Amino acid sequence: MAANPKSKKAYASAGVDVDLGNRVKSGIQALVKGTHGPEVLGKIGGFGGLFRPNFRGMKDPVLVSSVDGVGTKLKLAFMTGRHDTVGQCLVNHCINDIAVIGAKPLFFLDYIGAEKLEPKVFQQLLKGFSKACKAAKCAIIGGETAQMPGMYQPGEYDLVGTIVGVVDRPRMIDGSGIRPGDIILGLASNGLHTNGYTLARKVLFEQMGLKLSAKLEGVTGTLGDELLRVHKNYQPLLSTLPAGVVKGLAHITGGGLVDNFPRVLPKNCDAIVDTASWKIPAIYKHIERGGGVDHAEMFQVFNMGIGMTIVVAPRDAKAVQAKLKARVIGKIEKGTGIVRLK
Amino acid sequence: MAANPKSKKAYASAGVDVDLGNRVKSGIQALVKGTHGPEVLGKIGGFGGLFRPNFRGMKDPVLVSSVDGVGTKLKLAFMTGRHDTVGQCLVNHCINDIAVIGAKPLFFLDYIGAEKLEPKVFQQLLKGFSKACKAAKCAIIGGETAQMPGMYQPGEYDLVGTIVGVVDRPRMIDGSGIRPGDIILGLASNGLHTNGYTLARKVLFEQMGLKLSAKLEGVTGTLGDELLRVHKNYQPLLSTLPAGVVKGLAHITGGGLVDNFPRVLPKNCDAIVDTASWKIPAIYKHIERGGGVDHAEMFQVFNMGIGMTIVVAPRDAKAVQAKLKARVIGKIEKGTGIVRLK
Structure with missing residues (x-):
């Protein structure tokens, strides 16, 4: 048979x-x-x-x-x-x-x-x-x-x-060496990466009635192009740094800066992030305005332009910043293990 | 903020x-x-x-x-x-x-x-x-x-x-030592494990109109019980065998005996499986009859009562069979790397 x-x-x-x-x-x-x-x-x-x-x-x-x-x-x-x-x-x-x-x-x-x-x-x-x-x-x-x-x-x-x-x-990098006074660097994201799409789609397509072919102010290419951009891989870039320089890294995914950064923060430190220190990409402004989304919630749903955060000692900040083309987005202060957005 | x-x-x-x-x-x-x-x-x-x-x-x-x-x-x-x-x-x-x-x-x-x-x-x-x-x-x-x-x-x-x-x-076990004359042992499955459910559901619920609470001839417990039985883990049992005894193993999942066994068969060997050598559990007979499913296809969709096959040399067959409570279900012959069901 x-x-x-x-x-x-x-x-x-x-x-x-x-x-x-x-x-x-x-x-x-x-x-x-x-x-x-x-x-x-x-x-x-x-x-x-x-x-x-x-x-x-x-x-x-x-x-x-x-x-x-x-x-x-x-x-x-x-x-x-x-x-x-x-x-x-x-x-x-x-x-x-x-x-x-x-x-x-x-x-x-x-x-x-x-x-x-x-x-x-x-x-x-x-x-x-x-x-x-x-x-x-x-x-x-x-x-x-x-x-x-x-x-x-x-x-x-x-x-x-x-x-x-x-x-x-x-x-191994676990954030345990993070101290008040340390510098927070941010690496730019490439669009929404892979988070917040349920809200983005609801606002952009349902509430705003936009088409995939829509051209939005400040957004390069069509809306479809913007939303399909490839999530950046930061590992090759990070691997160029000498051992011991990086104290803590956070991949900004679901939960945004607010939920992801605390994963590497010691319990006695807060991350003070200055949200005016980088240009928030236009797509987020369209979503925030179009959907009437609370500004604070935006930072708990989307990466808002920062895909990876890096904590370094003040003495290393300049060299790391230059090497990675990173941006200083905040600093570590005494606290309780949370992110405070300014 | x-x-x-x-x-x-x-x-x-x-x-x-x-x-x-x-x-x-x-x-x-x-x-x-x-x-x-x-x-x-x-x-x-x-x-x-x-x-x-x-x-x-x-x-x-x-x-x-x-x-x-x-x-x-x-x-x-x-x-x-x-x-x-x-x-x-x-x-x-x-x-x-x-x-x-x-x-x-x-x-x-x-x-x-x-x-x-x-x-x-x-x-x-x-x-x-x-x-x-x-x-x-x-x-x-x-x-x-x-x-x-x-x-x-x-x-x-x-x-x-x-x-x-x-x-x-x-x-590492890769089947390369399998030779004509070797013995095929089978370990009993515990129900359908995790394969063939799309066909099983179609036949049992749509075509036969059965309820989850149905009691079928030869099936222990309700139909719902039978279909939710836990997929067996054979690893603890297999790990009791001395090194070098097992020549080839096949986990009988999607594709059944027909598609899974050839993964470990050398190109010049066939697996001759005697389907009368074990009692095919009642659930498969109900599906075969109730759905008018071709008998050969049953062996390419379901495990038909055998969840794992083991190829051993004839001299080892008896000891392994006794230790694992396995059943002799066939033998290896010269061939072209396929399974022949008898």
Whole structure:
């Protein structure tokens, strides 16, 4: 009794096409090949991805791992039919989340859940993952694509990424060295990155009735372009700094400066952030005004133009600022572990 | 300008309740604590989970990683309001996927994507993850819960898990030692595990019009009980075998015996599986008959009662069979790398 391809009718008519899944996946190898260094053993298609880590030169290697999605930025991909940036956003978001501890990425795994696999969409997503991983010297060693009819809307999908990286324990960054008087630097974000899209879409499309092709004052390109910009990966830039200079890093994601910065603040320090010290990008002003959103809430939903914060000692501020093209956005004062926006 | 909790109206009215998210997550620490050994540094709530691996005694440690979901088994959780088993299923599915290479689990990360967080559901899911991880001596070091209004149906969610484990390279199991004459053993599954639910639901609920409370001939408990049984974790059992005895392992998931076994078969070997050598559980007969599903297709959609296959040399078969309470279900013959069902 050989399995007969012609007989796979029941599963397909229930909405799961195993053959389609296999056909779609057959192109993966070529796409992810460019992300593989000698550490990657075996190949995708086995049950687990194999990675032989090289911890040479490390005293006490610690694995650092994080899982994330890109939220409803996906809706922008669905609306525009452009699926090439969200995969990059996911990889870069994950890498930043471990970079704040001082870790460099080793490998990445992706999950795509969808109502039905669309080969063209799948290829674009994989291209995005591959492009970002290649740029970050991070290997894609696994992935799962799940066809779940009745779970997702037709043409929609969710993306989930997991990153695993490594940091040498003596070089781990945890904010514990932060002291009153330290300087807060900010690195510019590239648009909304991957947070606040539910509110942004509601305000821009529902309340303001804007189209994807809209041109807004102060915004480069169309509204669609602006909202699909790729989440920046700050790790390559941060890795250029000498060990020991950075006291604390915060990746400004969901919860904004207000919720993310305290993750690295000692309990007896506050972060005083001067919101006039950088130019808040125009898109946020449109959202704030168009939606009548409270100014304070804007800073708890969006990155407001700052994608990563860096705390350094006063003596290091100038050199780090110049090297990273960062901006001084505030300072550390005695306090209770919160962010105070000025 | 302090962030004012009363002002977080815009985001909440767009469907994302940041405070609810924070409240729900505040219970995580206690739930996952039981999964943490001394390898886990820091705590959940930071940006990345920290794991200090102990590779003592290993010659050449290789990290093995896999990502997966539980498919539309989730729909059963939604239908019954029982969310305590699917989290366990996810953990165990992931662990089996790396166990087939010989790896033991180190840590796990979960993702829950939902329309809105329901604290009670979230707690049940986390309890499931924790229970399975604790039993498997695997640490939960990270997770993400995404509220995505308009992506998921009200009351629904998707689950994704990523496992990272380790195997000593000389002990890696890859099927390359499989030879004609070798014996195929099978380990019993515990129900459908996490595959074939889209077809099973269509046949049982739509075509046959059955209720969750239905009692089917030969099925223990209700239909709801049967479909929510926990995916078995075979790793603890497999780890009791002496090194070098197992030549190849296949976790029978989506694609069934037909698609999964070939992943470990050398190109010049076929797996001859005698489908009369074990009692196919009653649930599959009900699905096959009720849906008029081709018998061959059943073996490409469901595990049909075998959750894991083990290839051993004839001289080892008896001892392994006795130790694992496995069943001889076939043998290896010269061939072209496929499964032939008899």
